[in-house]
Amino acid sequence: MALLEVKDLRVRAGGREIVKRASLRVDEGEIVNLIGPNGSGKSTLARAIMGSEGYEVEGEIRFKGEDISDLPMHERARRGLTLCWQEPARFEGLTVGEYLMAGCDDEEWARRCLRMVGLDPDEYWERECGEGLSGGERKRVELASVMVMRPDLVILDEPDAGLDMTSSEDLAKLIEWMRREGSSVLLITHSRDLAERVGDRAYLMMDGEIVEEGDPEEIVYKCRMCGGDLVCEAE
Ligand SMILES: Nc1ncnc2c1ncn2[C@@H]1O[C@H](COP(=O)(O)OP(=O)(O)OP(=O)(O)O)[C@@H](O)[C@H]1O
Ligand SMILES: [Mg+2]
Structure with missing residues (x-):
């Protein structure tokens, strides 16, 4: 069953259209990766899904089958949706x-x-x-x-950023543990190792649009071909 369904989402902030068209789905029990170059709009998309203030959002956000796009952030959280911010408070x-x-x-x-x-x-x-x-x-x-x-669904916005001494293997174990404990995961990452290790599926975001969906390996490859700055630990 689809846990999260985002259809034709558009997000504006500061007079700019940052997310131009994004559709994605996370099913129950799934780990789904979202990758794309710096500035392509991944964090903005994550914040809009979570209901952060300061954005003009158009389109559909359904969680457990219900339209949550008009609910405030705390209400989305109460229903089992959480976001782990790229910059921790x-x-x-x-x-x-x-x-x-x-x-x-x-x-x-x-x-x-x-x-x-x-x-x-x-x-x-x-x-x-x-x-x-x-x-x-x-x-x-x-x-x-x-x-x-x-949470039923956790959005992890670059959990690897700023983490010292943590190999993607450890993070992959943590994310698999989250799934075993009942949380589905939408994983935003720049780590090629992590993206290839844990995701069931992946999306590629380019310049405000989700342009591809596929196997993590395939999407990682396409991201690199498009100039995405994925980091590989072995390099
Ligand atoms: N509130 C805002 N007002 C105006 N522009 C914004 C705002 N928030 C983000 N942007 C711009 O929108 C673009 C997308 O930003 P976002 O943080 O979503 O990218 P990202 O894909 O998460 O990048 P990164 O990989 O570096 O984390 C950037 O060019 C950013 O400067
Ligand atoms: Mg970001």
């Missing part, structure tokens, strides 16, 4: 534990999510979320905070 004054417990009431589960992103809960639970964490640590906390909510 800072939450000054909150400890990691407090931040995670804002998304669920099961401390055991929250600690498990922290462990899954490679942070030892005994060491990090009481740490400050703001200044006290490095960029990579914050990104990991952000990934954990998304999973504590047990």
